[in-house]
Amino acid sequence: MRILILIAAMIVAAPVLGLGGVYLLSDAKLRDVTRDPPFDAPIPTDAASIEHGRHIARTRGCFGCHGQQLQGKNFDEQWDWPERAVAPNLALYAREHDNATLEAAIRQGIGANGKGLVSMPSYNFTRMTDEDLASLIAFLRSAPVVEIDLPKPKLGWIARWSFVTGEETHFAEWADAAPPLRVDAEAEPQRAFGEYLAMTMCNECHGLDLRGATLWDAVTPDLIIVSAYSREEFEKLITTGVAMSGRELGLMRLVAPDRFPELSEQEIDALYLYLTSLVDEPVPDGVFWRP
Ligand code: HEC
Ligand code: HEC
The missing domain is CATH 1.10.760 (Cytochrome Bc1 Complex; Chain D, domain 2)
Structure with missing residues (x-):
């Protein structure tokens, strides 16, 4: 009799212990972060x-x-x-x-x-x-x-489980995986500025290195594709989200009109200069955002 009660108790407890384990393990993953020294630059007031x-x-x-x-x-x-x-x-x-x-x-x-x-x-x-x-x-x-x-x-539990398994x-x-800026700002200030803009605006979706990504529900192209655009076509694309081909661009169509119409001519020039120079650079593969 006692053994039956024990078995019954185990059957009831197992899912609870399992969920508790998932909770603790996923929380441990979420807390596993490396911190840079605290930010202490002065905040302007002008x-x-x-x-x-x-x-x-x-x-x-x-x-x-x-x-x-x-x-x-x-x-x-x-x-x-x-x-x-x-x-x-x-x-x-x-x-x-x-x-x-x-x-x-x-x-x-x-x-x-x-x-x-x-x-x-x-x-x-x-x-x-x-x-x-x-x-x-x-x-x-x-x-x-x-x-x-x-x-x-x-x-949710599914998200927590995917942290435990390492799937997410x-x-x-x-x-931590975002690559450093490479262009020498002293030697090529405009191209360096373009790289800076792209690496703080476009790599949200186009891969941490701008060379395309497989995201949750979208595959985004390598920004080498900008070489196929003229300066005017490029401006139209990033301010409206309408591609040269007229193809529907999903998320890009949504974010471009919200974010990029107020880019200055100088910012668009710099972006265009940098992105059209990507042709000369190799594309690393086997990175987690581009499996
Ligand atoms: C929020 C996500 C997001 C951001 C931010 C974003 N894009 Fe996109 N972009 C997309 C998606 C999604 C596509 C379309 C993928 C598809 O349908 O092939 C796309 C497509 C493109 C294309 C391809 C157009 C074509 O002819 O096929 C270019 C060029 C492009 N984006 C440039 C940029 C540039 C430059 C920036 C930064 C200034 C940027 N994108 C920022 C999501 C984004
Ligand atoms: C794609 C959507 C998206 C964009 C773009 C975005 N955020 Fe967030 N942000 C979120 C979400 C969602 C959260 C809630 C935390 C989470 O779920 O990661 C968040 C959380 C935060 C937090 C609080 C973090 C915490 O929990 O303590 C800060 C601060 C923040 N965002 C600042 C910014 C700033 C500044 C920008 C622009 C430079 C920005 N975010 C752009 C979606 C976004």
Whole structure:
């Protein structure tokens, strides 16, 4: 009799222990992050820097994902993988957190709770300069706070399981994998500026090295494809998301009109110069974002 009770107890307990294990193991993975020294660059207060910070926020997609008034956004219906991703209210977050916490979230993919982020594309901002980041922080703190009700984010069991198995990696790991900038800024300032822009705007989707990626539900092309575009066609593409061929570009059609119409002529020239120079560089393979 006693043995039967024991067996019954084990049958009841097994799933609970299993879920507990998945929870603990996935949390350990999420906490496994390497931190850079705390960010301590001065935050500017002048109007020109704050305006520059707004330009950075606009062209890097902060508004698209965190809301046009930075009020935050629930991604429940668009993305189901983490179960419920909620982009926080940035105007509020910037006032409630110090500079080092903001930097860790934006450039390193580490949340205020010390865990690797799972939906915020920090790997796109890893190479952002201290100056641009400081202006961005200044802007976020100056933006009016618009409060809305946001649900709590939720990391589901399927997502947790994929961290345990290693099928998914959090974005602090992605941020670590973002390659360094290579062009010598002294020798080729314009091409270096173009590389900087591309490596903080386009590598969210086109692969950490801009040479194409297999993402969750999209395959994005190697940006070597820009060589097929004239300067005018390229400008039209990145400001409207309409390809030279007239082909529908999915996500690109969505983000381009939100982020890139306010790029200056000089920024577009630099991007075009850099991206058309990619032809001469080899493409590394076997990297995790391009299996
Ligand atoms: C593709 C959508 C997307 C873009 C683009 C984006 N974010 Fe996020 N961000 C999120 C989501 C979703 C979260 C919630 C955390 C998570 O699930 O990873 C988040 C979280 C954050 C956090 C809080 C991290 C924490 O939990 O402590 C900060 C700060 C942040 N984002 C800043 C920015 C800034 C600044 C920009 C622009 C430079 C930006 N984000 C661009 C989607 C985005
Ligand atoms: C949020 C994701 C995202 C971002 C950010 C993004 N793209 Fe794209 N891009 C895509 C997707 C998705 C496609 C289309 C893939 C397909 O349908 O073949 C695409 C396609 C393209 C194409 C191919 C057009 C053609 O003729 O087929 C070019 C060129 C391009 N993007 C350039 C850029 C540049 C330059 C940037 C940065 C300034 C950028 N993209 C940023 C997602 C993105």
